[in-house]
Amino acid sequence: MRDVARRTGVSLSTVSRVLRDAPGVAPHVRERVRAAAEELSYVVSRNASGLVTGRTGRVAAVLPRLGPWYFGTVLSGLGDVLSEAGLDLLVYRLGSQEARDTWLRDLPPRRNADAVITLSMDLTEDEYRRMDRIGVPLVFTGQRVPGRSCVHVDNRAGTLGATRHLLNLGHSRIAYIGTHGEHGGKESVVERLSGYTEAMIESGHTPWHVAKSAGHRGGEHGMGELLSAADPPTAVLAETDEIALGALRSLRRAGVPVPEAISLVGFDNHEAAAVLDLTTVDQEPRRIGAEAGRLALEALREPASTGTHVCTPTQLLLRRSTAAPRSTRGLS
Amino acid sequence: MRDVARRTGVSLSTVSRVLRDAPGVAPHVRERVRAAAEELSYVVSRNASGLVTGRTGRVAAVLPRLGPWYFGTVLSGLGDVLSEAGLDLLVYRLGSQEARDTWLRDLPPRRNADAVITLSMDLTEDEYRRMDRIGVPLVFTGQRVPGRSCVHVDNRAGTLGATRHLLNLGHSRIAYIGTHGEHGGKESVVERLSGYTEAMIESGHTPWHVAKSAGHRGGEHGMGELLSAADPPTAVLAETDEIALGALRSLRRAGVPVPEAISLVGFDNHEAAAVLDLTTVDQEPRRIGAEAGRLALEALREPASTGTHVCTPTQLLLRRSTAAPRSTRGLS
DNA sequence: AGTCATAATGGCATCGTTTTCGGTCAATTG
DNA sequence: CAATTGACCGAAAACGATGCCATTATGACT
Known part of the structure; x- marks a missing residue:
């Protein structure tokens, strides 16, 4: 950042303002700073900015498995919504009960993510309470919990x-x-x-x-x-x-x-x-992921907005495995 | 961290040393600090520690799609290896060419990840050069590139x-x-x-x-x-x-x-x-992911070790869709 | 011309860690 | 017993950004 500032002959404050799209910078200066940043292919360190803003720019997704098409697709929908908001996606796969326990003990997203979204984790009451200690907004999918933000399929x-x-x-x-x-x-x-x-x-x-x-x-x-x-x-x-x-x-x-x-x-x-x-x-797993992402963004913007429930509809896909029964009895 | 220090009556330096498993701390102090951290359910902020160590504790995976079983499974293997090493997994899905371009322009992992692993991205020569600007070790899977760390299937x-x-x-x-x-x-x-x-x-x-x-x-x-x-x-x-x-x-x-x-x-x-x-x-996509993870860890430990190629074998799974041909000609 | 609001900019403390350096104290050695 | 050695610990300076406050230019208005 210092390099960019030197190159354009302005202070670090101004560079910071430009890169954050903050007001109070003359248009031509703004442009010059942008150009310099581009040339040096400089991007702000989320690490450092997060240190002072308290935001990490990351959202964590916690899920039991990654193989099934369902989870991948939910992640896709979630990732799209997040990347549009400029947030990165952190993925934690908790396969075994053991992994689950150590995760809940250490809570890695603590201070390392702005929100946590669980995907079909089917948590117990006790596990909920432990997750609360993360101290960031939580969104749950695949289960319906009173008083918490949830996305669930009907x-x-x-x-x-x-x-x-x-x-x-x-x-x-x-x-x-x-x-x-x-x-x-x-x-x-x-x-x-x-x-x-x-x-x-x-x-x-x-x-x-x-x-x-x-x-x-x-x-x-x-x-x-x-x-x-x-x-x-x-x-x-x-x-x-x-x-x-x-x-x-x-x-x-x-x-x-x-x-x-x-x-x-x-x-x-x-x-x-x-x-x-x-x-x-x-x-529609894509949609589930997207809704969960939106809920997280909403909670980030408006911390009081927790507890929203979104119920996504299902859709019957008619294919060739259903037909009217034959009038005659018996199989084959 | 200050709270933990106060609670145990030691300095921040000592707490830091304990939490990093650094030497130079008396066993009984070490234990007391550990206990206090546990009680307060305190974990270090990767943000802050990364700021000074230059390490983020995160590895980025870049892939074109998340739905297919293949990618989810590769991610599973990768995630397991990484989490064992105490690293978090960041996922970037670059579906469209447009997403790809903006990603390569902004390079979000720049200063935000310790290594980047691409999954079957089939990059062009130009795209390689752009990725080099990230300035962290790169590992490629699904394609074979001379002089770069790769995991590819035979x-x-x-x-x-x-x-x-x-x-x-x-x-x-x-x-x-x-x-x-x-x-x-x-x-x-x-x-x-x-x-x-x-x-x-x-x-x-x-x-x-x-x-x-x-x-x-x-x-x-x-x-x-x-x-x-x-x-x-x-x-x-x-x-x-x-x-x-x-x-x-x-x-x-x-x-x-x-x-x-x-x-x-x-x-x-x-x-x-x-x-x-x-x-x-x-x-064996699981194995591919694991190998890629190991390559990344190796590159992190030994920055000079780039350029290793790992070729994973395939395995024919015999099931019921193959049999000897019938002697008679003709189908049905 | 002088005053005043307003916009643009710079300086500096700060976030939560790590790391270096120097200090204290007990144990060991000559 | 004095000197030397380590082990252990604390103080303080970074790291790279942001946000507040002070300062300076720029017009606009009396």
Whole structure:
């Protein structure tokens, strides 16, 4: 910065003003300073400026995994909003419980980020309290917490709509493959099931729910159980696309045609869902990230504005895995 | 920090020494300081310490997209290595050419990161020179640049091995679906094709290469072209899993059984490949990220050590989309 | 012409650490 | 017992920016 000042023959204060777009600088001086900074390819050190302003120019995202398409896409949306506001994105992946614990103990974003956004971390009450010690605005996605800024997907409406779609097609024996709440009951798990249950009950049908493990395997096992029932369902709704894909695999192997004999609906709009023509519920992860980013920016601008809830809608994507049931009974 | 010092009745220097694990502090004092810091849940400000040490404690990753499983997984591996070394991960997603240009002009990591790692950015000569102005060690993945630290996948060996596998199964009419080098020829594209070509030629067969666009669509179109040939191939190698999945979709629609009539091999070990039982070439993205991280750490420790190349191997994952060709001619 | 507001600029303390240097004190040595 | 040596610790100067306050130019108005 001193170099830039010397080169243009002004003081450091003026250079600082120019580079911060602060008022009180003559236009021609402003321009000369800009040019000099450009020539020297000089950029301000966030480190130093943050030291005095108290702002770091960074926002931290905390998430459990990075592989799944969902998280990458949320980060994309978040990153775009942040970079537009001139903020950098810090990413912390907390895979194991151990990583989680040490992170919550050390709280690296403390004084190193202006806001923290958690992505589907499903924190416990105790963990919330520990996070509060970071002392910066927090935004949560994937869970709904009273009194805190949250972005959450309307899971209930998603499965409700999907189930109604199946009902409208004329199905009546509609089963649901879900997971047991291993992690003390993830919210989305509960919500998705409740949407399905509600749609079934309101239409006078009895819910049919099998709970297996998460992932493909759960889908395979779940479908296995359904296919070995006395009177198999004509349609199946899965808690996630991964489960649906596992179920689809079972169906293929068993030679049961989809959607002719059984209609199948997933949830997530997984990358593979498009390839396999699976009807699914899209939750627009890009948008979730963007909304979370906006909430963080808002909290930065207006510290009192905490506690806003944003509920993002879901969208049923009709593809080739759903159809009206055949009038004749029996599979194949 | 002052609070911690007051609480333990020592000077700031001593607190600093303890928190940096610097020598010259009596064990019992060290312990008392540690306890006080813990109680106050105090952590040093990277901002301030970086100001004087010149280190930021952050490493920047630059990548074109975040959605694909590949990038998320590379980031995971990278993040693990970095967090073990106590470094934070900064992520810049440069989707559009415009974002790329403004980034290269402003170079945000300048003085804000200790090292920069690019992920499959396929930079031009000019862009390299611009990046050099950042003034920190650079590590490149996904491309091979003489004289610079790189991590690259042995693409050639991957397709070479995959093709040989098909040849060993008894196939002779093996086609390859690739992409046109849109971006001025991505290195991996060229390498993958050359591995296939080499395997074909060394075994006395003639290569059969169709070039389409990237993504599912390319695969669908490519397979369409192959299926409409006078004498269709009995095996197809795709440049990427996405292409392979598109091709698979075409095959399903056309009623061509896989692997009975046509064997199919992809490249990437995409999430969906496992679900669909697609034989593919895995490039261990986790490992790529980890290696890149290690290279960056090495460069940080030993600034002269730039220019190391790490070539990560690929691994053929045999699944259910490849089999020996049927003796009888004709599809279906 | 003199006064006064206003805009533009420079000087300086400051943010929270690290680092260097010098000082104190106990232990060891001749 | 005096001198020397270390180990340990505190004081103070950086680091690179910002923000407040004082100062100086520039017109505008009585």
